[in-house]
Amino acid sequence: MAHRRWAETRKILEQDLLCDTLKGRVRYFTTRYRKAHDNVGRVCVLVDGNEIINMPFFTEGKRYAETYKRKEDEPDKSFQDIYAEVYEDFANKGLYYAGDFGFALDEFLSLDIQEALKSDNWLVRMLAIMDRRVGKRTLEKIKPSVSELPEWLQYFYRLRIESGL
Secondary structure, eight states, X not given: OTTSOHHHHHHIIIIISBOGGGTTTEEEEEEEOTTSTTOOEEEEEEETTEEEEEEETTHHHXXXXXXXXXXXXXXXXXXXXXXXXXHHHHHHTTOOOHHHHHHHHHHHXXXXXXXXXXXXXXXXXXXXXXXXXXXXXXXXXXHHHHTTSOHHHHHHHHHHHHTTO
């Protein structure tokens, strides 16, 4: 994402790669708070004008605070291991840092669509589920595993199915 302007990236997401039935319904929004000391910002995924995923800048700080708190309770574990667990907990709840979206987008754009559907990164899977290259048969194939996904990601699967493909 760092190599493209946001307008170009948004066009790729909302027009070029989004399945036809969700065009105009799914939008990606980003902003920077220029008067903030470090120009922080946030990314949102909107469906029918409602924020479904909000990725504010302060999520990263919350992840680190939770990691340090748990490190005190589990001194035998490494900081990296605990951070990975905390990151997974947050991701399962759909809590991401704005920068996570950029990393996920770069990964998504570099993968084959079938690989993206199997990614360990839930944001990559979300992008893949809504991708126009994923058809009815592929969505039916992954249906048995959808119940294992976080609730917020199941929402995007249902959205895609209910949109009429």
